[in-house]
Amino acid sequence: MPSPRSSLTAIGFDADDTLWQNEQFYRLTEQRFIDLLAEHGDREEISRRLNEAERRNLKLYGFGIKGFTLSMVETAIELTGGRIPSAAISEILAAGRDMLVHPVETLPHVRETLEQLAGAYRLILITKGDLFDQERKLAASGLGDLFDAVEIVSDKNTSTYQRIFTRHADGPAHSMMVGNSLKSDIVPAIEAGSWGVYVPHDLTWSFEHVEAPVGAPRFREVPHLGELLALLAKLD
Template sequence: MTASRITTIGFDADDTLWQNEAYFRLTQERFTELLRDYAPSDHLQDRLLAAERRNIGAYGFGVKGFTLSMIETAIEVTEGRVPARVISELLGSGRAMLDHPVEILPHARETVEALSRDFRLVLITKGDLLHQERKLAQSGLGDFFDAVEIVSDKTAATYRSVFARHGTGADEALMTGNSLRSDVIPALEAGGFGVHVPSRIEWALEAAKEPADHPRYSSLPDLGALPDLVERLGSTPTPSAVQPAAR
């Protein structure tokens, strides 16, 4: 692992700090039940995934785009004959997901709290602005972060920009999250460290090949191992690195 001073640590939110994908899976199961008279479950899931992929550019990431993709798929597979009650239930499922209480994942609070004492922490997440702001407020973790960035997508340019605004540059930053495609690989491409903490359930559109040979890549079994990893990387926070950044 390439030695470097780390001044800033970025965290993903969904399925890194709190539960998320499990609720999508439960709603997707209900979606296939509602439409089981029109198509097999596997076919419905494939069509829904294709709609999500197609609609990301228009709707972005999150519950609202997922709900619209479910409705679009229901209309397509029924050739416009989907009952109004099914559309109503799909809308209700989307609202239920938006209103679901936040479930903090194991080790998230103690890890964020411990690292916030010595490093600048930045929450970097995709999704609907209002929903992500609501989840952060309900999580009780907001006070540990020096900055919060809710972005439309995560690319190398995104990380370079975020860590330039809220840190000392991407080369002195570490990004941790459950998605190789969004949290790890673009952070490595930006010149930073990337730490993968796999989640129990992975969205198919976030899958990517593990960059196992990259000198700045690490994989951990859970967030509880992150403080020890940061210490092993030989990070040496400076006074300027631990002052809260402007929000």
């Protein structure tokens, strides 16, 4: 339980690559896509073109597997000058469907950490991406009952955390955000006035890379979620 001196009453958690594996499935599918298109260009060039399409399409499709799948289709059409066989398009769509039904693999220390925090703090899941896919993964993870609130958003920025921590908690000043993305989870949460605890993951999409706010008083980093309880004890 938080000590009487602690003003921290709520903790937000990112989902993908913080609570469960996610990016590894994108990487595996990307390699499957590159293998399919290998005769149409250099592997690095195919990867670069796909990454460009993803970034270009974020404002149209948002984050998630469906947008990624559409970006693969678009890239395949561009690389082949529109001559991509229908069988190859079908294989790309099948790869996207495979991602949407892949079993959820929770990361180490997740369940026990959440179980120890539940009841002591208001726990809020804050994740971005496709609504149906995020709801599916949360249900499959078996972690849903440990959260007091769930917010699935189209993007994460300073106003996102101000709104969520005001709606479900005592405001950003009394809240903490925990996640693997400096760009989406940590920097905007700190800008909103909350604590930001960075939990690195071996695989993080290049779009999410920014410099760590090491000079910010409310920035912390832990190697894995199993260290979060010790960090909270120090803050108390």
